[in-house]
Amino acid sequence: MTHPATPQYTLTELAERLGAQLIGDGSRRISGLATLKEAGPDQVAFVANRSYLKDLANCRAGAVLLHPEHGAACPVARLELANPYLGYAHLSQLFDPILAAPVGGIHPTAVVAEDVVLGARVEIGPNAVVEAGVELGDEVVVGAGSFIGAGSCIGEQSRLHANVTVCHGVTIGKRAILHSGCVIGGDGFGFAHDGGRWHKIAQLGGVVLGDDVEVGSCSSIDRGALDDTVIGNDVKIDSQVQIAHNVRIGDHSALAGCVGIAGSTRVGRNCMLGGGVGLSGHLTICDGVQVTGMSLVTNSIHEPGVYSSGTGAMSNAQWRKNAVRFKQLDDMARRLARLEKRDQQG
The missing domain is CATH 1.20.5 (Single alpha-helices involved in coiled-coils or other helix-helix interfaces)
Structure with a gap:
């Protein structure tokens, strides 16, 4: 289950993949990316922030990816693109060896139920467990020590890093990336109180993740109590995020680290929640809302825009x-x- 070596590309090939304007020797071969200060002749550097332009004059890179307005100051070959940071994102995927297409295979220490349906070139790593009734699409990678519960379905080209837990009855779309330690489909926090003690409410729903979802390490997405918890397409979830039962998150939204969303709240499309944001339960957040870091939202938001709560840091004497x-x-x-x-x- 070894991956092929990271490939090399000519500058002409990279320009064609990016749709960038190449100025310089297109035959130069590139084997990686690096910063402006550290890049060598076989690497591409990039400028996405004006504050780094001071390092451009002494750059030794094989080429620099930058905006056309900065091209004249570049001493080496250049790839001109209107959005160099987006171009950098695309290039980074070409040079990441872990993203190379899997060659397939099941490690001898993995435990895979007899009725599991495997697509082409599926890779299952050491000590992974795949329970009965699971379906894995083409080129799915299941990292070492990961667990996939009964009846779950994972779409093609999705990748579970080491020690990921996907509980029973979870549906994951295509090209998902689940980082180590995340738990998809654990029980929601549901209990009834009789005045003296708590009684558990069985969580009978599931979790549905759309296509191109990424979930950071040690994040939890709880299964629904009755209906499913639903995460839309192209949603990006950082590390140590808690999403409670029956939450729904719209397409293309992004949640930074340590966000907490209480049960049955609905977050719209194209929303951004900064680090440490908390959303109370049973709220509706409309499309196009941005909530800045460490804010607590206790009421529904019906108009798109930027929202904040709390106060910034100050001296203790002033705070008192x-x-x-x-x-x-x-x-x-x-x-x-x-x-x-x-x-x-x-």
Whole structure:
């Protein structure tokens, strides 16, 4: 189950793949990427931020990927593109050996049920477990120590890194990437209280992940209580994110690290949640909402835009003064209203 060596490309080939304008020797062969300071003659560097232009003059790269407006200052061959950062993203995939097409095979220590349906060139690593009724599409990779529960279905070209847990009855689309330690389909946090103790509510739903979803390490997406938890296409989820039962997230949304979403909340399409954002349960967040880091959202949002809550860091002495004033806000508002009413009455 070894992967082929990372390939080399000529600059002409890279320009064609990116749709970039090449200025320089197209026959030069490139074997990797590096920063402007560190790149050598067989590597491509890139400029996506003006603050790094100071390093361009001394660059020794085989070529630099940059915006056309910076081309004249480049001392080596260049690949001009309107969005160099996007171009860098595409190039990075070409030179990542782990993304090479799998050659297929099941490690002798893996445990695979007899009725598992395997597509072409599926790879299952050491000590992985694949239970009964599972379907794995073409070129799926199951990393070492990963677990796929009964009746789950994983679409073609998806990749489970080492020690991923996919519980029973989970559906995952094409080209998903699940990083180590993430758990897809664990029980939602559902309990009923009788006044003295808690009684578990069986979580009978599943989880559905769309195409091109990525889930970071040690993140959890809980199965639904009755209906499924649903993650749309092209959703990107960072590490240590908690998504509770019956949450729905629309296509092309992105969640940064340590986001927590309580049960049955719906997040629209093209939303971005900054690190540490918390969403209360049973909310609706419309399309096109951005919530800045460490904000707590307790009410539904019905208009697209940027939303924030909380206060920024300050000295402890200043914070203590402000904390006292926070408690006085209601009284101050009442006093202000009385003063305004008195002024209006003349």
